[in-house]
Amino acid sequence: MNPKVFACFAGVLLALIAVVNADVSHLVQENPVTEVCLRCICDASSGCDPTVRCSGESCGMFRITWAYWADAGKPVLPGDAPESQAAYANCANDPQCAASTVQGYMRKFGQGMMSVSAGNTVTRRELEPGRDRE
Structure with a gap:
């Protein structure tokens, strides 16, 4: 094999190995x-x-507790501050903010949970704070 072709092939192979072995857990x-x-x-x-x-x-249609909201990163409505006494209830009672709370919570604790196939169910109890997260 031509040395230049071999060097190119080896470089591509090493690059592929690096990509496959890259740690993407931070993404x-x-x-x-x-x-x-x-x-x-x-x-x-x-x-x-x-x-x-x-x-x-x-509170709200997702029945979010203060602890769940806090674990999710305390998302707030525009103009609200996380430290505000009403921030939790305002967010949990707003459909968009409440959905953002669920997203934030699952970003933090949902590893492996979202791999559940469409044919299976996950109970609400399994998504509550304080449950074992394996």
Whole structure:
């Protein structure tokens, strides 16, 4: 084999090995939960009723607790601050902000969970804070 061709082939092979072995664990999927999955979680939580507000320890159509919201990174509505006393309820009661909360929580704790196939179900209890996350 021609030495130049061999050198080129070896370089390409080494580059491929580097790409295959690259650590991509630091790359976070922007939205780990699909729209279909969000809808399913919402349906299981409240029937996706947009009129649901705070009741007991949870708020909104995703029935988000303060701990879940905090674990998700305390997302807020525009003009709100995470430190604001009303920030949690304002976000959890807003469909968009609540969905962002679920996305943030799953980015942090959902490794492996989102590989569940469409034919299987994940219960809401399995998505709650404090559950074992394997």
